[in-house]
Amino acid sequence: MSQRRRIPHLIGSLLLVAAAGVGCGEATADSGAGAGTEPEVRPLGRIVPVPASVTPEGEPYALTRDTRIGVDTSSRASKAVGRYLAGLLRPATGFPLPVVDEEAADGGVRLRLDPDDGALGDEGYRLHSAPDGVTLTAREPAGLFRGVQTLRQQLPSAVEHDSVQPGPWNIAGGTITDTPRYAYRGAMLDVSRHFFTVDEVKRYIDQLALYKINTLHLHLSDDQGWRIAVDSWPRLTTHGGSTEVGGTPGGFYTKAQYKEIVRYAASRYQEVIPEIDMPGHTFAALSSYPELNCDGIAPPLYTGVKVGKSSLCVPKAVTYDFVDDVIREIAELTPGRYLHIGGDEAHSTSHADYVTFMDKVQPVVAKYGKTVVGWHQLTGATPAKDALVQYWGLDRTPAAEKERVAAAARNGTGLILSPADRAYLDMKYANDTTLGLTWAGYVEVRRSYDWDPATYLPGAPEGAVRGVEAPLWTETLSTTDDLDVMAFPRLPGLAELGWSPASTHDWDTYKVRLAEQAPRFDALGIDYYRSPQVPWPGE
Ligand code: ACM
Secondary structure, eight states, X not given: OOOOOOOOOOTTSOOOTTOTTXXXXXXXXXXXXXXXXXXSSOOTTOSSSOOSEEXXXXXXXXXXXXXXXXXXXXXXXXXHHHHHHHHHHHHHHOOOOOEEEGGGXXXXXXXXXXXXXXXXXXXXXXXXXXXXXXXXXXXXXXXXXXXXXXXXXXXXXXXXXXXXXXXOEEEOSEEEEEOOSOSEEEEEEETTTSOOOHHHHHHHXXXXXXXXXXXXXXXXXXXXXXXXXXXXXXXXXXXXXXXXXXXXXXXXXXXXXXXXXXXXXXXXXXXXXXXXXESSSOHXXXXXXXXXXXXXXXXXXXXXXXXXOOOOOTTOHHHHHHHHHHHHHHHHHOOSSEEEEEOOOOTTSOHXXXXXXXXXXXXXXXXXXXXXXXXXXXXXXXXXXXXXXXXXXXTTSOHHHHHHHXXXXXXXXXXXXXXXXXXXXXXXXXXXXXXXXXXXXXXXXXHHXXXXXXXXXXXXXXXXXXXXXXXXXXXXXXXXXHHHXXXXXXXXXXXXXXXXXXXXXXXXXXXXXXXXXXXXXHHHTOOOOOOTTSXXXXX
């Protein structure tokens, strides 16, 4: 099912290609094109997402068998980040890399929390590299974790292998100071159309972590499957979770499994947003409980890919007992701030019913301590005061619909941008892409990267834009290879849109840095689309 032409891994022949004096933002389109290899010392800042500020200086730091990782041992979180870093680096380097107190890590890699460094914010970090040591400083543990991703990408791609590689393991000298452009940098995984196991979701979480994504939105219910246990309505999963698109067996997460996903995401500094899509996209629920249907008759399980045919019964009181129970139980399991209530493509719900439904349901989310997120159709009702809406329109979306969303934004509603013809990872890249859908058009790698979230939606104030999210819908995707080849290499570009300053945005330099990720994808076993727009190594 792969889109990718495999190439041999070229780690054996390291050359100093494009290394000479090329700092962040100075790369040209030519500097990496056709290069067969990666530089022995990756120029500081030649990573994805590109850092906000890069000052190359002096000689590199060399990681050796004697390197220690120093942490503030009084902070559990910084110890955990230190152990995570050691776990990343040990397999390929073969070095012991003990995690010790900062004092005992002279000449090593030190992770330092500085609560007074306000400029670094909640996720920012400073990385200083010199021959006598590497120091990562952050105000918060999340910043240390983001900085670890930078440190990891500064090392040769071979560091991602799970067996010992030759090295050397150099980190270019100088200082990176980096904070994110947007607080919200999300990815959505649709586990309803096809079910993905806890381990498969963890694999995706690890891929997201490498690109500094901080939000995992799980699309947990749809017509084709209900994927999260709700004790008070058990048939949602035993019946509603039993199939998926195409009629193959589905699956669902027990509460313990969902909590394990949440815990794992938190260990990668990602917040989970659960989505229960309502009032449309609900055949799995309607099929499980006849009383949720206006006519009292349960429809059969749905395994096709059409949308807009189902609706919860808005006038019935039992609908709100159901919604209250579901939201209460899922809110209890979810430490994050948000609960996504869907609201898209409710084509079988009248407008009046849609407005009534949203007026009744949004306060339930608030009652259980969460903030509403909805797809942008929620602006056709009255979004709750602090709600976020997720815009998934296209260039060709009617101006009136865009304006309705922009007006809500002017009125205080926060925006998450997921324009389908840019950010949807399930759209085909080109006409020869075997997986994916085309209703939003082809989305090649450049198209996915080359837009500006701040000015994207006409009339929406820049301050309303909370960030960017890359949804991965799975009507046509059923394996991790399928997920890989659609997410990669578009996901890193969307992550960069969310993280890097607008001033760094430049396709010609981005495509070179993206090409340099290829050996990293290979080492990690990530199947990716070798877009002809990108100057991949070896071509
Ligand atoms: C959507 O793509 N229906 C949100």
